[in-house]
Amino acid sequence: MTAGIIEAAFRGRLGGFTLDAAFQAPMRGVTALFGPSGCGKTTLLRCMAGLQRLDGRLSVGGEVWQDERTFLPPHRRPIGYVFQEASLFAHRSVRGNLTYGFDRAMRGRREAPAIGFEEVVDLLGLDRLIDRSPAHLSGGERQRVSLGRALLSQPRLLLMDEPLSALDAMARQEILPYFERLHARLALPILLVSHDIAEVERLADRLVLVRAGRVEAEGWINDLLTDPALPFARARGTAAVLSAQVVGHEAGDGLLRLDLDGQTVLVAAGAQAPGAAVRLRIAASDVSLALDRPSRSTILNILRARILAIAEVGEGEAVVTLGLGAGEGQRLQARITRRSLAALALATGMDVFAQVKGASLAASPGIVDARLLDDDRRRPAT
Template identity: 50%
Template sequence: MTAPGPLLARFGLSWPGFSLDVDLTLPGQGVTALFGPSGSGKTTLLRCIAGLERPAQGRLVVQGQTWQDGRLWVPPHRRPIGYVFQEASLFAHLSVLGNLRYGLRRSGLDGSPQATQRLEQAIGLLGIGHLLERRPDRLSGGERQRVGIARALAVCPRLMLLDEPLAALDQRRKEEILPYLERLHRELDIPMLYVTHAPQEMARLADHVVLLEQGRVVQSGPVADTLSRLDLRLGEEQGAVVEAVVDALDPEWHLVRVAFDGGQLWTRDPGATLGQRVRVRVLARDVSLARHPPGASSIQNLLPAQVVELAQDEHPGLALVRLRLGNSHLVARLTRRAAAELGIAVGQPVWAQVKSVALMR
């Protein structure tokens, strides 16, 4: 099966106090996160792709189809996209099913076999079948957002645009909806652009990350490479992700071991199965370093590594250390005094002690 073509986006626009100047080639599948501080241009870029902004200079190609180039301009209503906003904005006088069908009528797809099949699929994937007769005022925030995502999927999009879809939810509702977003990622072959300012969402969902700052692209690459950058200032969320495979289960202690090309890590068993591909996240605060293998310790994840980069952290007393383990990377946060006493330097072999590991998916 031929892989879908990439998304090519080149835009230039200027407003008083802000300009957007991007030239991107993005994967034609999976989830691409647009990440950066407020005002960096994430939503503006998304709106340009949707056709809600029309920059004077721009070119947009989605899976081989040109939507913008010079005088060529495909208007928003003719672009096969699903757009999910921070708020679902459902019609209060319609039931959930009525809201879903309204979106189909607006797109001209209501009644078509393809749209009917996709609507049923979206209802099943997002677990909203029991909500179809309810009005929006009888839905929780997480339920409303799941309906909003289903509405966007029902129009058979070739591209999904999600603009901070969890930003308006509390932590409990975010945890409720994240598994559904992961399920969409696994089961649908629709590329998604996902705007977020939450490192946890990016680490959990994204395959590719675009870092934006003041309307410019700072970095664009795979999530594992991007999250381990030392100039990505994330405070307590600083860390790295590693793609791994479950290679051992310990039912006595309720632990699971995951293997990657840089070693093995034990963590709590969330109900994993042998051979399952998983993503693990390791925060910098949970990694300590030693020059020699330590003796008996409660930290049971001990990995040989090599120092590849050093940087001062946001606090002047702290340092960040980027480590290479095979083809993977981890980040450690140390006090600068500890780094000096250990003589930490680029190229030096060290032992990484990993206190905690989180299975993301």
């Protein structure tokens, strides 16, 4: 049992479905439970909330909520739960919905709240909605109120079960920045259930891949997205999500200058504070390889890399996994033709130059420091 992490393990049968899954998550940041519909993601969340009782164990920050001798009922677990559909009290205003969770959490408590009413209103941009009825809110606004109510219940753990799946594309884009602000400003562990890889790339620090009731792999998001043994690397549209740091802003060209493991990356973006951590998304299809450093090119970002693995995919294509710089700390991938692979005689262990044709900020803050999780074990793919 470790004080700095969440340890979850549940097993049992529900009708014809068998769950036998265990994973870990840090006590800060977003851990995504990812997998196809029906694989057991929501069941895991319900077990953590105590809404579904299966054999197993749950320890949150060193405090045991369930084991062979202990089972805390749902009302004694300090959990905020955000469902797919925002179930608000129709007879209460936005303010009334928010204060309901806050008043219940603070009843009989003398200590100051971990997160206050005004902070939540500011964090989620609810000030202009505060006196409205839920009937006069958009889908995205209703979900923000639902999230605010969950936060004001003073949870130690926030569970979100596909909170964007019931929204249309426009509403999702409206609410995503608020989820990112939540990630940046609150030292709160968040478990996010999703089957949308774009959503996971944008929000998650860690990833738990669930298949048929089992955990197939778990780890830091970039490690799993670029693992040649996992399905992400072979999927068209795959991308690496890397952590970088702001160095400066070149206002004349509208370019943000980043440090990526000791190498410079330029991204078209507005100014940000030097030293700020950012999340960088690089699609495998936007990376080409060269044996010599190119010159006189329109491509701004050329990175030193080493080939870690090569896998043939699709018709006439290959995915090359690359370690950045001498330390090979972070990884990205290049999706190239097999003809190019053969023409350059590319092989594992070779040093190459990765030309990044397109790089973009994923809009959210940088990935949580890996030191937050003591035991970073990852299961191999099955």
